[in-house]
Amino acid sequence: MLASPNAVALLTPDADVTWLCHPEPDSAAVFAHLLGGDQAGHFSVGPTRASLPLSQQYVDGTMTVQTKWSSLQVTDYLPHDIGQGQTALTRVITGKATAVVTFAPRPEFGKAWASLEPDAEGLRVLGTADPMVLRSPGVTWNIVSDGSQQTAHAEVDPSNGPIVLELRLGTDDLSEHTSTELERRRSAEAYWRDWADGLDLPPLKRDLMKRSALTLRGLVHAESGSIMAAATTSLPEDIGGVRNWDYRYCWLRDAALSASALVDVGSVAEAENYLAWIHGVLESVSGPERLHPLYTIWGLGLPPEAVIDELPGYAGSRPVRVGNAANQQVQLDVFGPIVELVSALAHARKDKGVENGLSDDDWELVRAMVEAVERRWFEPDHGIWEIRDNPRHHVYSKVMGWITVDRAIGLAETFGRTAESSWAQLRETIREEVLANGWNEEVQSFTAAYDGTDLDAATLYIGLSGLIDPADPRFAATVTATEAELRSGSTVYRYRHDDGLPGGEGGFHLCAAWLVEAYLLVGQREEAEALFAQLVSAAGPTGLLSEEYDPIAERSLGNHPQAYSHLGLLRCARLLSA
Numbered sequence: 032m033l034a035s036p037n038a039v040a041l042l043t044p045d046a047d048v049t050w051l052c053h054p055e056p057d058s059a060a061v062f063a064h065l066l067g068g069d070q071a072g073h074f075s076v077g078p079t080r081a082s083l084p085l086s087q088q089y090v091d092g093t094m095t096v097q098t099k100w101s102s103l104q105v106t107d108y109l110p111h112d113i114g115q116g117q118t119a120l121t122r123v124i125t126g127k128a129t130a131v132v133t134f135a136p137r138p139e140f141g142k143a144w145a146s147l148e149p150d151a152e153g154l155r156v157l158g159t160a161d162p163m164v165l166r167s168p169g170v171t172w173n174i175v176s177d178g179s180q181q182t183a184h185a186e187v188d189p190s191n192g193p194i195v196l197e198l199r200l201g202t203d204d205l206s207e208h209t210s211t212e213l214e215r216r217r218s219a220e221a222y223w224r225d226w227a228d229g230l231d232l233p234p235l236k237r238d239l240m241k242r243s244a245l246t247l248r249g250l251v252h253a254e255s256g257s258i259m260a261a262a263t264t265s266l267p268e269d270i271g272g273v274r275n276w277d278y279r280y281c282w283l284r285d286a287a288l289s290a291s292a293l294v295d296v297g298s299v300a301e302a303e304n305y306l307a308w309i310h311g312v313l314e315s316v317s318g319p320e321r322l323h324p325l326y327t328i329w330g331l332g333l334p335p336e337a338v339i340d341e342l343p344g345y346a347g348s349r350p351v352r353v354g355n356a357a358n359q360q361v362q363l364d365v366f367g368p369i370v371e372l373v374s375a376l377a378h379a380r381k382d383k384g385v386e387n388g389l390s391d392d393d394w395e396l397v398r399a400m401v402e403a404v405e406r407r408w409f410e411p412d413h414g415i416w417e418i419r420d421n422p423r424h425h426v427y428s429k430v431m432g433w434i435t436v437d438r439a440i441g442l443a444e445t446f447g448r449t450a451e452s453s454w455a456q457l458r459e460t461i462r463e464e465v466l467a468n469g470w471n472e473e474v475q476s477f478t479a480a481y482d483g484t485d486l487d488a489a490t491l492y493i494g495l496s497g498l499i500d501p502a503d504p505r506f507a508a509t510v511t512a513t514e515a516e517l518r519s520g521s522t523v524y525r526y527r528h529d530d531g532l533p534g535g536e537g538g539f540h541l542c543a544a545w546l547v548e549a550y551l552l553v554g555q556r557e558e559a560e561a562l563f564a565q566l567v568s569a570a571g572p573t574g575l576l577s578e579e580y581d582p583i584a585e586r587s588l589g590n591h592p593q594a595y596s597h598l599g600l601l602r603c604a605r606l607l608s609a
Contacts, residue, residue, distance in 0.1 A: 032094070032246065032249055032262055032575060032591075032592050033094055033095075033096060033107055033108060033109045033120070034094045034109060034248075034249030034250075035094075035109035035110060035111045035113075035118075035119070035219075036111055036222075036251075036252075036253035036254065037055070037056075037118075037252055037253055037254050038051075038052075038053075038056060038109055038118045038119075039051075039052075039056050039109075039249060039250070039259075039262040040062075040109060040120060041065060041262060041263065041591070042087075042096055042098070042107060043064075044084060044087055044098075045075075045077060045083065045084050045098065046075070046076050046077065046084065046087070046098035046105045046107070047064060047073050047074070047075040047076075048062050048064075048073060048074035048075070048107075048120065048122075049062065049064040049065040049073060050062060050063065050064070050065040050066075050262070050263060051074075051118070051120065052279070053118045053161065053163075053200040053201065054116050054117075054118060054161060054200070054201055055252075055328050055329075056252065056259060056262065056279055056328065057259070057277075057279040057280055057327055057328050059138065059139045059140050059142075059353075060072065060137075060139075060140050061136050061137065061138050061163070061200065062074055062135075062136065062137065063137065063140050063141060063342060065263065065266070065345060066140075066264075066265055066342045066343075066344055066345055066351050067140075067141065067341070067342040067343055067344075067351075068343070069135065070137070070141065070180075071137055071140065071141045071342055072135055072136055072137030072138075072141055073133070073135050074120075074122075074133070074134055074135070074136075074198070075131075075132070075133045076105045076122060076124060076130055076131070076132050076133075076196075077100070077103075077130060077131060078100050078101075078102075078103050078128050078129070078130055078131070079128070079129040079130060079131050079186060080128075082100055082101070083100075084098050084099060084100050085099050085100055085101065086098075086099050086572070087099070087572065087573060088572060088573060089242065089573060089574070090220060091224075091238075091241075092220075092223060092224040092227040092228065092241065092245070093108070093219075093220040093223045093224055093227075093245075094108065094109065094219075094223050094245060094249055095107065095108040095216065095219070095220055096108070096573075100126075100128070101128070102126045102127045102128035103124070103125075103126035103127075103128040103130055103189070104124070104125050104126050105122060105123070105124055105130075106122070106123040106125070106216070107120070107121070107122050107123075108120075108121055108216060108219050108220070109121075109219070110215060110218075110219050111218070111219050111222040111223075112218065112219075112222075113199075114201070114202065115254075116201045117199065117200060117201035117202055118198075118199075118200040118201060119197065119198065119199050119200070120197070120198040121195065121196070121197050121198075121212065121215070121216070122195075122196040122197075122198075123193050123194070123195050123196075123212060123216070124187060124189045124193065124194040124195075124196070125189050125193045125194075126189050126190070127189075127190045128189075128190075129186055129187065129188045129189075130186070130187050130188075130189065130194070131184070131185070131186055132170070132184070132185045132186075132187060132196065133182060133183070133184055134147075134154065134165055134172075134182070134183040134184075134185075135180070135182040135183070136156050136163065137180060138156075138159045138160070138163070139160075140339050140341065140342060140351075140353075141180075141341055141342070142339075142341060143158065143159060143160075144158055144179055144180065145157060145158045145159050145163075145180070145181070146158055146181050147172075147174050147181045147182075147183050149172055149174070150164075150205055152166055152167070152168050152205040152206070152207075153165045153166040153167040153168065153170070153197075153205050154167065154172060154183055155203065155205070161200060161201050162200075162201065162202055162203035163198075163199070163200050163201075164198075164199050164202065164203055164204070164205050165183075165196060165197070165198050165199075166195075166196070166197040166198075166199065166205050167185075167194075167195075167196050167197070168195075168207075169194070170185050170187055170194065170196070171185060172184070172185050173185065193212070195212045223245060223248075226248065226298065227241055227244065227245055229297065229298070230244055230296045230297050230298060231296055231297040232244065232296055233296075233601065233604035233605045233607075233608040234608050235604040235607050235608045236567055236604055238574075239567060239570060239574050239600070239604075240296075240600070240601055240604050242570075242573075242574035242575070243574070243576075243597035243598075243600045243601050244292075244293065244296050244298075244597075244601065246574075246575060246592050246594075246597045247289050247292060247293055247594055247597050247598060247601075248293065248298070248301065249262075250262065250289065250592075250594050251289075251301050251304075252281075252328045253304070255308060255328050255329050255330065256304035256305050256307050256308035257281035257286060257305065257308050257326070257328045257329070257330065258281055258285070258286035258289045258290060258301070258305055258594065259278070259279055259280065259281060259286075259328070259594070260278040260279075260280065260281070260282050260285040260286075260325075260590070260593070260594055260595070261278035261279065261578065261589075261590035261591060261592065261593045261594065262279065262590070262591065262592060263278065263279065263590045263591055264276070264277035264278060264279055264351070264352060264353060264590065265277065265344060265345065265348070265350070265351040265352050265590075266345050266348075266577070266578075266588070266589055266590045266591055267344070267345055267346070267348035267588065267589070268535075268536035268537060268578070268579055268588050268589050269348075269534040269535050269536050269537075269588070270346050270348060270588070271346065271347055271348050271534075272348060272533070272534035272535070272536075273348075273349070273350065273532065273533060273534060274532060274534060274536055275344065275345075275348055275349070275350060275351065275352055276352060276355060276357075276590070277336075277352050277353050277354055277355045278355075278578075278590040278593070279328075280325045280326065280327060280328070280333065280355060281308075281325060281326050281327070281328060281330075282324060282325040282365075283309070283312075283322060283323075283324060283325065283326075283365040283368070283369060284324070284362070284364060284365045284368045284415065285594055285595060286305055286594075287305070287365075287368035287369045287371070287372040288368050288372075288594070288595070288598050289301075289594045289598055290302040290305045290306075290372050290376075291368070291371060291372045291375045291598075292597075292598035292601050292602065294372070294375045294376055294379050295375065295601065295602075295605065296601065297379075299376055299379055299380070302372055302375070302376045303376065305372075306372070306373065306376070306392075306393060306396065308330055309369065309396065310392065310396065311330050312326055312330045313396075313399065315330070318402070318403070318406070319366075319399040319400060319402055319403040320402070320403035320406040320407045322365065322403070323358050323359070324357055324358065324360055324362040324365055324417070325355060325357065325358055326358075332358065333354050333355060333358040334353075334354050335354055335356075336352055336353070336354035336355055336356040337352070337353050337354055338350040338351065338352055339351045339352075339353060356419070357413070357417040360412070360413040360417055361410065361411075361412040361413055361422060362412055362413055362414065362415070362417065362428070363404075363407055363408060363410065363412040363428045363431070363432065364412070364414070364415050364425075364427055364428040364430075364431035364432075365431075366400040366401075366403050366404055366431065366432070366435045367400075367430075367431030367432065367433075367434035367435045367438075368431070369396070369400050370397050370400050370401075370434065370435045370438045370439055370442075371434060371438055373389070373393045373396060373397050373438075373442070374438045374441065374442055376393070377389040377393065377442060377445075377446060378445075381445075381446075388446060389442055389445075389446040389448065394442070394446075394448055397438075397439050397442060398439070400435050400439070401435055401436055401439045401451075401454060401457075403435075404432045404435045404436060404457070405453075405457060408429065408432035408457075408461060410422075411423050411424050411425075412425060412428050414427060414428055414479075414480075414489075415427050415428070415489050416487075416489070416525055416526070416530075418530045418531065419530070419531055419532060420530055420531035423479075423480035423481070423482060423483075424468070424480050424481040424482065425479060425480045425487075425489075426465060426469040426477055426478065426479065426480060426481070426487070426489075426490045426493065427479075427487065427489035427490060427492055429461060429464065429465045429469070430465060430492050430493050430496050430498055431492075431496075432461050433458060433461040433462055433465065433496070433498050434496050434498075436454050436457050436458040436461070437458050437496075437497070437498075439454060440454055440455065440458065462498055465493065465498060466499065468481040469481065469490070469493065470505055471484055474486070474512060475508045475511075475512060476490070476508055476509045476511075476512035476513070477490045477493050477505065477506075477509045478490065479526055479528070483528070485526060485527070485528035486512055486513060486516050486517060486526065486527070487525065487526045488513055488517050488523050488524070488525055488526070488539070488542035488545055488546065489525070489542075489545075490509060490513075491509065491510065491513060491545045491546065491548075491549045492545070493506065493509070494506040494509070494510075494549060494552055494553075495545065495548055495549065495552070501552035501553060506549075506552070506553065507553045510546070510549045510550065510552075510553050510555075513546060513549070514546065517542070518538075518543075518546065519538055519582045520565070520582040521538075521543070521562070521565030521566065521568070521569065521580065521582055522537065522538025522539070522540070522542075522543050522565075522569075522579075522580045522582050523538050523539060523542035523543045523545070523546050524536070524537075524538045524539065524542065525539050525542055536579060536588070536589075537578075537579030537580050537581045537582075537588035537589065538579060538580050538581075538582060539578065539579055539595070540566060540569065540576050540577075540578070540579065540580060540593070540595065540596035540599055540600075541595040541596060541598075541599040543562060543565075543566050543599070544566065544596075544599025544600065544602055544603050545599070546562060547559045547562050547563050547566070547603045547606070547607075548602065548603065548606055550562065551606055551607070559603075559607065560607065563603050563604075563607060566599075566600060566603065567600070569587070570600075571587075575591065575592040576591075576592060576593060576596035576597055576600065577589050577590065577591040577592065577593055577596065578590050578591070578593040578595065578596060
């Protein structure tokens with residue numbers, strides 16, 4: 032993944048730009064090769080004599096990626112200091128071997144017909160809603176057409192100096208910069224490196240933890256303050272299956288967990304900006320209990336979920352979806368992570384000597400979240416996994432309701448605020464109901480919901496949250512049952528019951544992280560360390576994790592990179608380092 036403060040892009044292992052959206056990360060794709068092959072748009076660079084790369088890696092502490100072949104290197108990054116509404120990508124080709132460049136923009140997921148016009152300084156992309164240009168001084172392009180779309184090809188020789196290609200979206204300016212490419216690259220890298228150098232990272236697998244933190248920050252949309260769940264849409268949870276969802280939005284839950292993970296490594300600005308975003312979203316609803324589970328990057332309601340029939344999908348996995356119908360679900364767990372984030376931020380401020388660690392605005396947000404729980408905690412919902420079936424009384428959602436109230440009471444006690452007299456009783460009422468209805472004697476475990484015997488890895492949170500003492504034999508039994516039924520080698524499945532959709536899915540990296548934490552709570556450190564090692568091995572050479580993992584085929588599944596997976600990795604490393 033490449034990232035700038037307001038944009039993301041994905042590269043293949045052989046340096047094809049396979050995914051880039053504009054003007055926002057949740058907008059239509061200009062390059063959708065990831066979901067449709069070459070016909071969907073791509074921007075490739077490689078040696079004239081085709082060969083596999085020797086390596087691909089990040090420049091340490093940055094979001095710059097270098098792909099190397101014998102005698103050829105491509106360096107890719109997204110400049111961080113461009114104009115509002117613009118997206119930019121810089122590709123630098125160096126070495127002694129000649130390279131072939133193919134530029135095939137396909138705006139609007141390939142549904143817009145664009146033409147290419149040569150210019151003295153590069154190429155202009157015509158016929159698009161937004162202006163687009165490719166600055167490529169000294170490069171001679173050969174433009175071909177397939178009858179509807181145009182593609183530009185060039186052969187370049189970097190032996191006499193770097194070949195610099197600058198894609199500029201949202202502007203028609205092809206003029207030369209006042210600074211050199213090397214100066215601009217150093218500035219872009221300093222933006223990330225300076226931030227990363229100030230982090231308090233777990234010592235365990237420190238370089239990988241730095242990459243996870245950078246990945247989370249790369250999913251932050253700095254201008255709005257929102258945080259995406261992942262950089263992509265429709266990467267399948269089952270190859271050839273229909274479980275293909277759009278994750279390029281801001282889930283209240285996911286974003287709060289991401290921001291909390293960044294607070295834990297010493298960066299609070301993302302949490303502050305996200306909470307400001309939440310305040311703005313709250314102004315759009317009649318009451319906090321009416322918050323949707325997710326919003327666009329700018330805090331607006333999502334358009335209806337739609338299918339792009341023109342794209343065949345990753346590895347033939349249809350449909351390709353934009354939008355997400357989970358927006359209309361009832362998910363009553365979202366309030367807990369927000370209050371936990373406020374708590375983490377307030378304590379971080381206090382530790383830094385800030386006199387008023389809990390601001391008035393943040394306390395009002397906490398009160399609003401408790402109010403939402405008071406009004407709706409007893410309802411069934413669709414749960415954290417957004418199951419497209421009838422609502423149930425999910426144990427995890429009830430636990431998150433309990434967390435909301437419990438953390439609010441803790442904040443009041445620590446920061447001199449006044450908790451409502453009803454909060455303590457509400458906390459106890461929720462706890463008593465969860466313990467009475469969530470435990471199933473037959474399966475010797477807390478279950479996914481009150482009305483069944485099916486297990487769910489999210490139920491581990493009953494101990495992770497503190498609702499039940501981890502020394503309680505019922506929690507140890509739940510850990511054992513989760514391991515037996517949901518763990519498969521290096522991964523842990525969310526659940527195994529019929530959720531109303533055809534096909535299957537991989538194990539969730541986040542669920543594996545939860546089990547690592549649960550192992551530690553019940554005194555099984557050896558098992559925790561072993562599972563963490565397996566989780567680390569799935570990250571691959573660039574240190575990125577997708578949403579899921581297929582333990583049989585040993586391949587990644589789901590959208591990529593996934594915030595859940597990286598915040599889980601950071602949490603495990605912190606706990607194992609303690």
